[in-house]
Amino acid sequence: MMPTVKITPKQLFVIMVLFELGSAVVVGLGTEAKQDAWIAILLGMIGGIGLFYIYGLLFNRYPDLPLSIYAQKILGKWPGKIIACLYSIYFLYIGARVLRDFGELIVTSALSETPLLVVNILIIVIIIYGCILGIEVIGRSAEIFFMIFMALGLIFIVLIFVSNQFKIENLQPVLGEGWMPVLQTAYPSVLTFPFGEMVVFTMFLPFLNKPNTGLKTGMYAILFSGFIITTTVIVQVGVIGVHQAANSTFPLLDTVGKINIQDIIQRLDPIAILILMIGGFFKIIIFLFASTISLSSAVSIRNFHILAIFIACLTLGTSLLIEDNYLQHIQIGLDVVPNYIHPPFQIGIPLLLLLVMLVKKRRARKRGT
Template sequence: MNTKISASQLFAAITLVPYGSAVLFYINPEAKQDAWLAILIYIIPAVILQLIYTSLWNKYPNDTLVTYMPKIFGKVIGCTLSILYITFFAYEASRVLRDFSELIAISSMQRIRPYITSAALMITIAYALFSGIETLSRIVHICFYLWIFFFAAEWIFLYVTPNELKFYNLKPFLENGLIPIIKNSWKLISFPFGESVLFTMFFPIVKEKAKVRKSAVLAIILEGILLSLNTIMFIAVLGVSFASTSLFPLLQTLRTMHIGTVLDRLDIFIILIMIIVGFIKIGFFTYGAVLGTTQLLKLKDTKYISLIFCIIITITSLLIARNYPQHIYIGQTLTLTYVHLPLTIAIPIITLLTYEIKHFIGSK
C-alpha cells in the first residue's frame, strides 16, 4: 500500500472525526449537570480501548481491521465480521450526513429539500475521496488547528457577552454521588470514543509506526477534554433542561454570543465551520467503508468504488428515518446499544482474547 499519512495527521483525525458530530449534541443528558465530569471519567476506559485497538494492529502491522479478522477467526466468521464493519462505517457516514443536512435545513435553508443538501455535500466528499486519503488527511490536519482556534474564540466571545456564562447552572455538583454518574454514562465509551475503531483501517498507512499508539491515546484524551468543556458551555449558557431538549444545543448556545452591535448573529460562520468538520467525518467513514471493500474483494483502485459508496450513503441518509426526531431516537437508543456497543467494544475485546488464546495454544 503506497498511500501514507503522518502520525500528526492521524492524531488530528482521531481527535476531530468522532468529535465532529458529538459536538452538535448534549451527549449523556442522564448525568444532568455532571455530564461534563462523566466524559472526563470515561476517558480512562476510552484509553484502554485504544490500547486494545493498537494491540490488535501490532499483531498484524500490515493489516487493517477488515484483513486481520479472517486471519484470527477463519474465513467464514472473519469475512462476516469484516462485512459488518464495512456496513457499520457506511451506516455511520449516512447518519452523520443526515445530521448535517438537517442542521443546514433547520438553521439557515428551510426551503431547500434535504436530498439537495445531502447530494451537494456528498459531491464534494466524492471529489475529495477520488483524490485519495492523503488529501483528506491534509484537510483534517489544517482543520484541526482551525477548530482549536474556533473553540477558544467561542469561550472568549461568550465570556465578553454580558450574562451569558452562568456557571451556577453547574450546581449541585455530584448531587447523587459518583456511582450513578458512572452507571448511567456507559454509552460514552461506544459514542463518541468507540467511533475511533474506524482508525484501525488507517494504522497500517501511518509512516511513523512507533508513534501510532501514542497518537491514538493522546488524541482520545484531547477529544474527551474538548467534549467536557463543550458540555460545560452548554450547561452554563442554556441550563440542563434546555440543553437536553434542544435539537442542536451548540447552535443555540453560539447564537447567543455577540460583541456589541458589530459582531452579532455569528451563527452563519459557526454553521460553516461545523459543516467543514462534518465533511471530514463523513469523508473518513466513507473511505473506511471503501477501503474495506477493496481489500475484501482484492481490488487495486478505490476511486470508482468511492463513487458507488457516495451514492449509496446519500440514499441511505434519506431513508434511515422519517424525520429528524426519529433519527435522533434511533441513534441514541437502538444504534448505541445494538450497533456501537458490540462493534466498538465487544468484538475487539473478543478478537484480542481469541488471538492470545490461539497464540498460547500454538506455542504449547
C-alpha cells in the same frame, strides 16, 4: 485494491481529533446526567482509552494490515470476510447517520427552503472527491482545517465569557443525584459515542509511516478531543442551562446565539455552522473511506475509486431513508445505536479477535514455533 500511501502521526492525530469532535459537538452529549454531563464525558473518555488500547494491541501484532484483513488471519478466511462485510455495513450506516445530522443542521439553521436531498447530495459530492484524492490529501487538509477549527472555537469561548453569558450556578450542584446517573450516561452511551467510534481507525493505522506511534497517537487524540468536548458541554450548560441543553435540537448553536457584545458582535451562527461542517466533513469521509477499505478486503473489486463512489451513493440513500424525521433520528441515535449497534463492533469483535490471537500465540509457544 487498498491505497498504499502513508500519513504522518501528526496528520493522523488531527484527523482523529476532528473525527471525534465531528457530530459530538452538534448533539447534546451526556445530557442524561444533567449538570454532571461533563463528568460522564470524562468517564467515557477513560473507557475509550481502554478500548483503543485493545485496538492498539491488535495493530501491533499486524502493523501492515487493517482489521478487515487481520480478522481473516485470526479467524480464518470466510469468518474474517464476513466480519469485513459487517464492518463495511456498520461504517456505512454510521456515516449515513452523521450525514443526516449535518444535512438537517444546514436545512434547519441556514437553508430552510432547500430540500434535505439537495443538501446531502452536495455534501456527498465533496466526500466522493475527497475519497478519490486519497488519505494523504485528507491528512494534509486536516492539518489546515484543524487550525481553523481550534482558532474559531477558542474565539467563541472567549466571546461567550466576555459577553457575561456563562453562569456557574447552572453547573451546580455537582453530583446532586449521586454517581448512578453519571455512570449510566457514561456507559455505554458516551463510551460508544464518540470515543468507541475510534474503532474506525483500525482501518487507517496501517497508513502510518511510523507504525510504532499508532497506539500513542490514538490515546493522545482521545485525551485532547475529550477535553474539548468536556469544555464544550460545560460552556453549553453554563450558558443555556440543563433543560434547554437537553431539549434543544442543536444546543451549540443556541449557545453561540447568546453572544451579544454591545449589539455589535452578535448573530455568529453562520460561523458556528462552518466550524461544525469542518468536523462533519472529516467524520463522514473517514467512515466512508473505512467502509470502502473493509469491503475491498472481502470482495474481488480492485478499483478502489469505483467502490468508494458506490459506498458514497449507498450512504446518501441510507441517510434519507433511515428515519422519517429528525426527532426520530436523534432518538434512535442516542438510545438505540449506542446500546445495541455500537457495542458488538466496538467491543465484542475486537475482544474476540484479541482473545483468539492470544490463544493461538500461546499454543504456538507450547509447540515451540
